[in-house]
Amino acid sequence: MSGxxxxxxxxxxxxxxxxxxxxIKVVNTHGTQVVDAWAFNARDLTEWMSMEASRASFMKLAAAVGDTFVTNQRKPILTLVEDTSRCAHDTLMAPCDRWRYGLLGVEGYHDNCRxxxxxxxxxxxxxIRATPPSLNLFMNIPWTPDGQLAWGEPVSPPGGYVVFRAEMDLVVAxxxxxxxILPINGRTGRTTEAHFAII
Ligand SMILES: [Zn+2]
Incomplete structure (x- = not known):
């Protein structure tokens, strides 16, 4: 891939x-689209980017430019080097799956991140035999001092993007x-494409 x-x-x-x-550049093309992200060591697919180990490494709920995500073996895998999205990318919520939509009242199949x-x-x-926690790019999950969370609406501008540096040979998904149903992609329920590049 050439960029x-x-x-x-x-x-x-x-x-x-x-x-x-x-x-790895990920573009929120229309400004309202959450993109769930995973990264795996290309040489050992049981080693993946870990949200819990990453929070323990950079000691924040959400990464800032310069912070490095680490794997479940505590090794650097992705560093956030640029961010024009104005969003604190969520590290707390599990990726959506068929059971989540069942709990939300959906009958039958619903597309899902898992x-x-x-x-x-x-x-x-x-x-991959497991579904690791995702880094939820452009997902606005505000928190309060007493630890309450909320499903926020999108805050990124159209074309807002993040750039990560790969710290090992990896597979990104x-x-x-x-x-x-929830408003994380906007209250209209409209879901859109997004874009990425390996540079
Ligand atoms: Zn999802």
């Missing part, structure tokens, strides 16, 4: 490989979250 923008289809997922030192992760990886010939 061209790749479409993450609305309600779908994409995965790609990146080498250590390359950059399935998007696994189908995107399958397109690279990669199988991205899901344009199909959540259309």
């Amino acid at each position: 061209e923008l790749v479409t993450i289809p609305a309600r779908g997922g994409k995965a790609a490989q990146a080498s250590a030192g390359q950059h 399935d998007n992760l696994h189908s995107a990886l399958a397109n690279l010939g990669v199988v 991205l899901s344009a979250c199909p959540q259309d």
Whole structure:
């Protein structure tokens, strides 16, 4: 991949490989779309980007520019090097899945980030037996001093983006979250495409 923008289809997922030192740019093309992100050590797919280990490393609920996400073996995997989104990217919420939509009253199948992760990886010939916690890019989950959380609406401008540096050879997976019941992608329930590039 040579830096061209790749479409993450609305309600779908994409995965790609990146080498250590390359950059991964994720663009909130329309400004309202949450993108769930995962990263895996390309040489050991049981080693993945860990939200709980990363919070213990940078000691914040959400990363700032310069902060490095680490794996479940506490090794650096992605460093946030640029961010024009004005969003504190959520590290707390689990990726959506079929059971989540069942709890929200959906009958029958609903697209979800968990399935998007696994189908995107399958397109690279990669199988992961677990679903790690996601880094929820552009997802606005405000918190209060007493620890209350809320499902916030999007705050990013159209075209807002983040850039990460890969700290190891890795596989990255991205899901344009199909959540259309809670307001995390906006109150209209409209879900959109997003884009990324490996640079
Ligand atoms: Zn989702």
